[in-house]
Ligand SMILES: Cc1cc2nc3c(=O)[nH]c(=O)nc-3n(C[C@H](O)[C@H](O)[C@H](O)COP(=O)(O)OP(=O)(O)OC[C@H]3O[C@@H](n4cnc5c(N)ncnc54)[C@H](O)[C@@H]3O)c2cc1C
Ligand SMILES: Cc1cc2nc3c(=O)[nH]c(=O)nc-3n(C[C@H](O)[C@H](O)[C@H](O)COP(=O)(O)O)c2cc1C
């Protein structure tokens with residue numbers, strides 16, 4: 001089959017060569033997967049969460065496989081801002097695709113300090129604000145569960161990075177995700193990404209203890225895909241479509257077909273997370289799958305599909 | 311589906327099953343062949359490295375054939391790969407033959423156990439850092455615990471072929487005779503240690519066996535067996551190195567023994583792995599920051615799985 005279809009999309013004012021990005025925390029900082037794929041072929045790259053100081057992360061076990069999914073409680077283990085700037089930024093500068101740095105923190109000041117430093121970096125296209133990590137005691141998801149706090153933190157971060165794309169990453173572990181989305185948009189988000197993982201638990205019945213040292217973790221992978229598709233569609237219909245704010249859809253995507261499902265539900269672009277662990281070149285296969293779908297349906301591109309589910 | 315990719319040091323590549331045999335109630339031996347880019351990458355495979363096997367597409371055994379204790383566990387789709395070592399890696403013309411031993415413990419290894427000649431399994435590797443051979447060593451003591459055997463057997467062969475200056479002695483421990491993943495052969499000596507392991511003997515490596523229940527060889531732990539051996543053999547600590555792989559409590563006691571003897575020791579560790587190539591941070595292993603008592607996490611998959619035993623903060 002010929003692959004000559006243009007699947008570029010406009011994502012918050014920037015043209016991406018295709019709608020497939022990495023998901024934070026599953027693809028390293030920049031070059032870790034280059035043995036398996038040419039990162040420059042992606043639509044964009046989203047880094048592991050960066051915090052002000054390096055974080056060791058949670059005690060082990062940190063993951064457990066579930067039926068068609070996995071739980072993680074990594075606890076934002078990362079190299080910290082300083083090492084990111086000195087070791088990873090020079091590599092990012094060599095890439096030709098947009099790179100978004102995922103920012104996390106325990107306090108508002110930490111989010112702001114990291115954002116401020118990153119916004120000075122010309123090579124970065126933007127920031128993905130992680131206010132949805134379920135695996136740290138302070139910060140993270142506590143900001144992301146309360147619409148008033150979402151709006152306030154988004155507004156303060158946006159003030160520091162006016163020239164960059166600000167993606168706000170939402171947690172699905174709330175009763176009304178459209179309220180979270182509305183708050184982020186009111187705060188000045190240029191895009192929304194959903195979903196982060198669903199808080200969940202696995203119990204070892206022989207030991208009668210939770211498997212994860214953190215007790216709970218975030219569920220990801222194919223197990224969450226239908227829920228993520230539903231939430232993307234809901235946010236698209238309730239808020240994003242009218243506000244003209246693009247959605248980066250993620251949760252269990254493994255194939256081009258999965259990606260098309262998210263796009264039909266309302267996503268402008270998609271991220272590949274857990275699937276990378278078993279298929280380190282999954283992003284490339286998803287790009288191929290999207291192209292094949294377009295060719296099969298005689299489409300001139302993917303943008304006409306966004307939110308077009310009947 | 312596009313499967314292979316153009317690669318640098320690691321490959322994502324399909325391997326063809328040449329054979330998959332049952333050796334014991336739960337122990338299997340699988341032989342795989344890689345060609346093309348996979349063969350290119352795995353030709354450089356070092357003892358102690360590992361590969362991630364994709365098991366999700368492999369079939370489960372028929373329901374009646376699944377052991378009762380694994381029936382509930384088998385009701386799970388495996389989205390993650392499973393890490394395995396090899397006991398032998400051989401370059402044959404333009405292909406690489408990989409040989410692994412595995413224990414059936416859950417859904418992933420149950421799936422692996424159903425493969426037959428001609429099947430295809432997707433591999434990612436070579437992953438991790440293998441064993442290294444420091445300069446000036448004259449004696450290598452290999453201590454294998456249970457399913458820790460494969461990478462050490464690979465190392466034994468490697469030392470015999472590439473380091474003839476190093477004398478090697480191997481010690482294998484298991485719960486009982488049936489759990490020992492080696493071929494036992496009787497030696498002439500009529501003592502409690504009258505068995506050796508064919509896999510080492512074929513390279514003229516002396517070998518000794520210990521079982522917890524005494525069903526074969528020395529009755530007790532493999533560390534006790536080594537201490538027993540040390541009463542009859544004198545060593546020069548500076549010129550000696552211990553290599554070990556097995557369950558964590560055994561590694562910890564080997565590490566203590568090595569420290570008390572003032573002998574270098576490399577341990578091959580195992581952790582539950584999400585990716586195997588450093589992106590998920592799931593395989594953290596508690597280590598000391600060099601030269602301090604401060605604890606940090608290293609990654610079993612990319613910093614290890616082989617560590618200097620002094621680096622690891624044993625529980
Ligand atoms: C670097 C490395 C090399 C390995 N080499 C071999 C080998 O040569 N032969 C072999 O039989 N096994 C080896 N293992 C262990 C093997 O990966 C596990 O036994 C396997 O993943 C179990 O999968 P399962 O789905 O059958 O069982 P699961 O249901 O996933 O697990 C069954 C049991 O095995 C334990 N387990 C699961 N994953 C791991 C893991 N990654 N490491 C240790 N224990 C685990 C679980 O805690 C559980 O108790 C190796 C592991 C690592 C990390
Ligand atoms: C091991 C692991 C680590 C993750 N780390 C982060 C992180 O640091 N920051 C973040 O915003 N999301 C993190 N996530 C969430 C993913 O980016 C993604 O939102 C989620 O896993 C759902 O997508 P998936 O099903 O495709 O994995 C992590 C997920 C996993 C599985």
Ligand code: FES
Pocket residue numbers: 582583584585586587588589590591592593594609610611612
């Ligand atoms: S297994 Fe993913 S980082 Fe080690």
